[in-house]
Amino acid sequence: MNEIAPMEQFSEKPVVEACARAPVGLLAELTHRCPLQCPYCSNPLELDRVNSELTTEQWQDVMRQAADLGILQIHLSGGEPTVRKDLEDIVEVAAKAGLYTNLITAGVTLTRDRLKRLKELGLDHVQLSIQDVDDANAEKISAYKNGLAKKREVGKWVRELEMPLTINAPIHRLNIENLPNIIDFAVEMGAGRIEVANIQYYAWALKNRAALMPTRAQVLKSAEIVEEAKQRLKGVMVFDFVVPDYYAKTPKPCMGGWGRGVMNVTPQGRVLPCHASESVPGLVFDNVKDRRLADIWLNGQAFQKYRGTSWMKEPCKSCPRAELDFGGCRCQAMAFTGDAANTDPACKLSPYHEAFVAAAERESAEATPPPFVYRRMSPTKATPAE
Ligand code: SF4
Numbered sequence: 001m002n003e004i005a006p007m008e009q010f011s012e013k014p015v016v017e018a019c020a021r022a023p024v025g026l027l028a029e030l031t032h033r034c035p036l037q038c039p040y041c042s043n044p045l046e047l048d049r050v051n052s053e054l055t056t057e058q059w060q061d062v063m064r065q066a067a068d069l070g071i072l073q074i075h076l077s078g079g080e081p082t083v084r085k086d087l088e089d090i091v092e093v094a095a096k097a098g099l100y101t102n103l104i105t106a107g108v109t110l111t112r113d114r115l116k117r118l119k120e121l122g123l124d125h126v127q128l129s130i131q132d133v134d135d136a137n138a139e140k141i142s143a144y145k146n147g148l149a150k151k152r153e154v155g156k157w158v159r160e161l162e163m164p165l166t167i168n169a170p171i172h173r174l175n176i177e178n179l180p181n182i183i184d185f186a187v188e189m190g191a192g193r194i195e196v197a198n199i200q201y202y203a204w205a206l207k208n209r210a211a212l213m214p215t216r217a218q219v220l221k222s223a224e225i226v227e228e229a230k231q232r233l234k235g236v237m238v239f240d241f242v243v244p245d246y247y248a249k250t251p252k253p254c255m256g257g258w259g260r261g262v263m264n265v266t267p268q269g270r271v272l273p274c275h276a277s278e279s280v281p282g283l284v285f286d287n288v289k290d291r292r293l294a295d296i297w298l299n300g301q302a303f304q305k306y307r308g309t310s311w312m313k314e315p316c317k318s319c320p321r322a323e324l325d326f327g328g329c330r331c332q333a334m335a336f337t338g339d340a341a342n343t344d345p346a347c348k349l350s351p352y353h354e355a356f357v358a359a360a361e362r363e364s365a366e367a368t369p370p371p372f373v374y375r376r377m378s379p380t381k382a383t384p385a386e
């Protein structure tokens with residue numbers, strides 16, 4: 001159990017419900033820079049610029065504070081975390097502080113020597129994202145040439161260095177038919193885990209929803225494929241299957257519940273309850289430059305706002321699932337209903353549910369999807385997906 005430090009060390013009394021436990025994980029978005037341009041990227045539409053990123057020392061301090069708070073796992077992410085030349089210095093401090101370190105990477109900027117050095121400094125795990133296992137399609141999705149060949153190399157190095165490997169495969173209209181080959185690729189790479197992650201429609205993915213949405217039939221088929229592969233590969237590879245909200249009847253407990261288990265630190269140092277939460281108006285995001293991580297976790301306005309169940313409106317308020325799914329996702333409720341305190345429209349009890357499902361069915365049925373808006377520093381320029 002990760003009990004956090006005593007209350008006396010914090011600057012204010014909790015205003016609503018305090019969380020009695022420390023978060024399990026912290027997602028450290030070291031940078032928003034990335035050579036790829038995936039149209040479903042979870043980074044915000046307004047990307048943080050390089051000159052506003054936290055310094056090495058500030059990230060190292062975040063790592064030490066995270067360990068003091070009782071956090072167990074650090075996910076070093078981005079953008080592409082390996083574009084930071086000081087990744088080694090951050091990993092070293094995190095590992096020395098006793099944190100389990102996971103590198104979430106697209107792989108294309110890694111070298112074998114660098115990976116070896118990161119391992120020597122204490123890196124525990126690598127999560128390698130792929131766009132597809134078809135070269136041309138991977139290139140079209142990421143707007144990056146020869147990425148797949150590089151990813152194959154990186155996967156090989158990870159296993160040669162005897163590190164655990166997870167393959168992260170975001171799934172959508174453009175690659176869902178290749179799912180069996182994607183699973184085979186993960187086995188071939190020696191991955192111990194695969195995340196078959198149907199796209200969550202926030203930020204860039206929401207902008208590109210009509211280009212990315214698969215049909216209900218495709219999603220049902222993909223669930224069957226995963227189920228069959230799970231049985232076949234028992235003891236070889238573990239599956240995480242992220243079900244798409246648009247075809248669900250009840251929502252997921254987003255982030256395991258708001259402010260319950262995870263913190264997210266942006267490249268500039270803003271601390272968020274979830275990576276998409278900047279889309280919710282009225283939240284105050286503290287910065288690690290101004291306030292201690294533990295204090296933010298316990299007392300920060302953004303963490304308090306939707307923590308627990310007291311903020312809920314009907315139908316969630318009196319629903320027996322309130323403590324199970326916490327009303328679903330606040331960001332999705334905001335995006336689709338205009339009020340973050342509404343029931344997630346993925347829930348069949350939401351008055352917006354019918355329109356939510358209809359949007360997915362309409363968009364996925366379009367014979368010609370619209371062009372991608374690629375993830376770039378300037379979000380205005382569209383490039384055809386063809
Ligand atoms: S989703 Fe794509 S563009 Fe976004 S950080 Fe990952 S690799 Fe880069």
Ligand code: SF4
Binds near residue numbers: 319
């Ligand atoms: S009404 Fe709210 S708590 Fe109940 S299932 Fe739907 S989202 Fe979950």
